[in-house]
Amino acid sequence: MAFRSLVASVADVSTKVPVIPRSSFVRMSFSTGSSTADDMVVTKDEVVRFISDCLRKAGTTEDDAFTVGHHLMVADYRGHFSHGMNRMQMYVKDIESRLTDPAGKPTILTDFQAIALVDGNNALGQVVGKHCMELAMDKAQKFGVGLVSARGSNHFGICGYYSLMAMEKGLIGFSCTNTSPLMVPTRAKKAGLGTNPLSLGMSSGDDEFVLDMATTAVALGKIELAMRKEQPIPIGWALDSEGNVTSNPEDAYAANLMMPLGGTEEHSGYKGYGLSLMVEVLCGILSGSEFGPNVRTWKSGDRVANLGHCFMAINPEAFTSGSKERLSRLLGQLRNLPRAGEKEILVAGDPERKAMAKVDQDGGITYHVNQIKNSEEFARRMGVEPMKLRPKNNI
Ligand SMILES: NC(=O)c1ccc[n+]([C@@H]2O[C@H](COP(=O)([O-])OP(=O)(O)OC[C@H]3O[C@@H](n4cnc5c(N)ncnc54)[C@H](O)[C@@H]3O)[C@@H](O)[C@H]2O)c1
Numbered sequence: 001m002a003f004r005s006l007v008a009s010v011a012d013v014s015t016k017v018p019v020i021p022r023s024s025f026v027r028m029s030f031s032t033g034s035s036t037a038d039d040m041v042v043t044k045d046e047v048v049r050f051i052s053d054c055l056r057k058a059g060t061t062e063d064d065a066f067t068v069g070h071h072l073m074v075a076d077y078r079g080h081f082s083h084g085m086n087r088m089q090m091y092v093k094d095i096e097s098r099l100t101d102p103a104g105k106p107t108i109l110t111d112f113q114a115i116a117l118v119d120g121n122n123a124l125g126q127v128v129g130k131h132c133m134e135l136a137m138d139k140a141q142k143f144g145v146g147l148v149s150a151r152g153s154n155h156f157g158i159c160g161y162y163s164l165m166a167m168e169k170g171l172i173g174f175s176c177t178n179t180s181p182l183m184v185p186t187r188a189k190k191a192g193l194g195t196n197p198l199s200l201g202m203s204s205g206d207d208e209f210v211l212d213m214a215t216t217a218v219a220l221g222k223i224e225l226a227m228r229k230e231q232p233i234p235i236g237w238a239l240d241s242e243g244n245v246t247s248n249p250e251d252a253y254a255a256n257l258m259m260p261l262g263g264t265e266e267h268s269g270y271k272g273y274g275l276s277l278m279v280e281v282l283c284g285i286l287s288g289s290e291f292g293p294n295v296r297t298w299k300s301g302d303r304v305a306n307l308g309h310c311f312m313a314i315n316p317e318a319f320t321s322g323s324k325e326r327l328s329r330l331l332g333q334l335r336n337l338p339r340a341g342e343k344e345i346l347v348a349g350d351p352e353r354k355a356m357a358k359v360d361q362d363g364g365i366t367y368h369v370n371q372i373k374n375s376e377e378f379a380r381r382m383g384v385e386p387m388k389l390r391p392k393n394n395i
Helices: 002-014 044-058 062-077 085-096 125-143 159-167 220-229 249-255 269-287 323-335 350-362 369-382
Strands: 107-112 115-119 145-153 172-177 198-203 208-213 307-314
Touching: 044 062, 044 085, 044 369, 062 085, 062 125, 062 159, 062 350, 085 220, 085 369, 115 125, 125 145, 125 159, 125 172, 125 307, 145 269, 159 172, 159 198, 159 208, 172 269, 198 323, 208 323, 208 350, 220 249, 220 369, 269 307
Parallel strands: 115 145
Antiparallel strands: 107 115, 145 307, 172 198, 172 307, 198 208
């Protein structure tokens, strides 16, 4: 099943991308011949190759380029286009401005039984994140639980990637991160906390629950994507610079004022605000990184990010047996509740599984035409081979 193939990819994270003969690719641009962007896909390996090449050019090691490339590909594979290739140029820009150290390596500051504190040393966030989750997993195998807090880090991508790493070892995985201040707390009109996402995931073997969400109504990347696609955003996502709710993605992006999960106070937005603050306690407050409104503003590029993250791995078998069976039963019970309408009932992680199944069926990831154009321009700027597209399966 789709999840299995992702697990395999995550497990292979330290290995190299399989070498695919260059002649086997069909070199077609999105705009050539009768093909349109909708007919064309990019294989997962090619996505990793392209992102890795760009990062290598920017000065990272091959292994770190692969770690980030694989992570961003998984985000796109899972349908989180806001946090896949869409983020790569921001990482390159931070490296070029010397705000992220492409050669940075995380170091362990405190290592005591089930806990550790890691200094990311301003390395790429995914490099820090992978190191910390591996440490948390080792501790969970020894102590039943492992909790690792990190500071001195950068944007680490999708939280769910780290949960999946733990799930692949039969553990419950949790991760969260603070981010640049973008979210307006209930009753305020200025941003005080980030989009502060969190993820918790558990696998029952043949089924899974993977909650992976920003604690704002949506991740900022969704507003960027709406801008790219020139589409309005739903009411309740963000405010404009006057503090009014807006459906214009450009106004929202310029204002950087995201609403907490829930939206207005009447719609219990204070609960999203509380969750965001909870993430900040586990990230900035616990690790000693920047926190809340003190984190650099989004894309300001005026100083290093010094973000904080938190990772936890739990071995359910250390508590009592049968947890997988109980999870499997619960997920089935939830999906089989009477429906309010036509649409099937999902559990968190199902939309991502559907996205992955579609990619597998198509033989690659379908990118929006503007993303393809943008990556072609970026390839020219970086002097790397552009991403190769191939026709979708069965077209
Ligand atoms: N690193 C960062 O700074 C940062 C910041 C914000 C978000 N992110 C990442 O961005 C990604 C997108 O976040 P988001 O909040 O926009 O996600 P989202 O709103 O698309 O999904 C949130 C969660 O809801 C679940 N879900 C969706 N529809 C459902 C349904 N009908 N029934 C049950 N569950 C359902 C999904 O499986 C997912 O677990 C995440 O991977 C997150 O980690 C990263």
